[in-house]
Amino acid sequence: MKVAILTSPNQWFIPYAKELESKIPNAKLYFSHKDLKESYGIVFILSYHQLIEQEFLDLHEYNLVIHASALPKGKGWSPLFWQVLEGKDSIVFTLFRADAKADNGAIYLQETLHLSGLELYEELRDKQAKMCQKLCLEFLEKFPTLSPKAQSGEESFYPKRSPKDSELDIAKSLESQFNLLRIVSNEEFPAFFIKEGKKFVLKIYVCDSADSAGGGNNLEILCLELEDYVVLSDLEKKEVLQWRNHPEVAKNLYNQKEISLAEHFAFIESLRQNPQKQYFLLRFCGVGLGSINFGKKSSEEVEFGFFGNPNLSLSGIGRVLEQVSLVFAFDILGARQLTLEVFARNKQVINLHKKFGFQISKEKEVKGEKVLEMCKDNTRILPLRHCGVE
Template sequence: METANRIIVCAYHNVGYHCLEELLRQGAEVAMLFTHEDSPTEEIWFKSVRKLAEKHGIPFRTSDINEPANIALLRELRPDFIISFYYRNMIRQEVLAIPVRGALNLHGSYLPKYRGRVPVNWAVINGETETGATLHYMVEKPDAGDIVDQEKVAIAFADSAFDVFNKVTDAAVTVIRRAWPRLTAGTAPRIPMDLTAGSYFGGRKPADGLIDWTKGAVQIYNLIRGVTHPYPGAFTYLDGKKIVIWQAWPVEGIGGPGCIVSAEPLLVGTGDGLLQIKSLQAEEQEEVAADRFTGDQNLKGKSFSATN
């Protein structure tokens, strides 16, 4: 007798690791895992889904699920579900049509807001006070299918994107814990997504971390906390050298955009208010606290710039 919970999992990152862990805890029959090889150019700070699969004897592949050989394998396996957890390849319609009971994706935002790439970073950069995790059916258009379940999380003003990502990971596990029994029982809801209530966001590159000092201190602060460790960081230039600002805080005051108005504490003018820099890193040097940075050089009359 065939089971009704045979699943193909496409997963990567901490969300993928912990959601797969939850499925296994609930006794899901994971027939195959598709994941990614780690990139040598990326800081790998997250858990390995591949190692979790190996621990549980789950066969896995790191080749693209859309490759013809993988599509043929999927048809042989005849899964009930395909579920994607932070899998980085767009899954084609031909693959989505294979599972008997549907293909679903766990997205790191409270859909329909922040559809698309790196939703946690975008939410922090844009100063949102909440986001979430959403399980939805996959359709040809990304992050647009019917919603099964979702969970909100709060974004505190002091939270970095890393802090929020951890909250979203916990929310994702909560969603899977609730939704998986309903999916296998055939009682899970399908709530149509109102795409007019949210927007689609693209991926970000390290170069997108360039600071525009004409923006307000709060906006710049949101950028800094949205791309700080373990992400590439927000950056500026001083005396032609690249400076990554890892930690800062907006304060009241007036100063020309980019102008260093105080060395101790290190205060920089913006388009609205001042930014107190707390931790930074000069090109080819180690990250240091602001007081150590200012003690090593004369900053009087100098400015941070968007160009080198």
């Protein structure tokens, strides 16, 4: 059965939609329902923010939506965040069949997400997305034996949230407003308060230290963020382009010519329709560390590359980029083998890759320069034959 995944452009769910697409054989990802010109057996409509006409629903056999509430309770906007704000630590997710009314169709699956009560915005989004993926895959596994049931019981509705809903009351304690702090986005709609007519913004991050109680100073700040190029603001896109065109970065790329802003924006736009390639901006506590990109060569092999922010005079950025790349490729993309290419003259980067278990598998020439192909298997001990080395 043909499967389509429909999500909105320029928003947080896109990397998860691409990941779901990779897990479903012959699935195809779309960013507008108007682009689905043919009939599909199943259309998963996930985090999609456009009105869909009935004629579209009639074209496909199953139009399936996932909502983070125990329908018919909690219809409407941002149900996960409203329930977190209410103090709930168990959130029911419902997979149901779309019909002409919002959040109204017959229910196929319901599953509960359990929260610790300490998750912040990014972790809540991650858990929300993974639950959506899980329900989609479960539906496909059990299809067509599932029997839908009509929604029953008293319904309720959540209103649309706005940046105004991130306002703190400085007369109240942080403890009493912690759930509000959990659902603010530091970049899109940060927490704020008003004092004497001035607006003050607060940003919240998770910090963890084994020595914090004893006054130790080994503080690990857990605020690394990967953001897909396609959801970056224009300002962030321009910042990445400035890094890429920096002479210290460009000299280690195959295309060493300066990229224009129009070319850069066109390339990012092309990524929306290319599930085989993903480009990310890596941030640490809001500071851009560099860019990481992945390309699927096969179902098990992923090629990657990265470059650091040349404007930062910090040591260890390369190690962070490499570590994040390994985790994402092996744990998120499910790669069995990770490969890369590097100029033979770039000794520093070659040594970095070797420290993380990469080995040279092949040599070739590109534009008159010697290039090394390197690879690493998803094992503790690297079998050389897997990388083409006997």
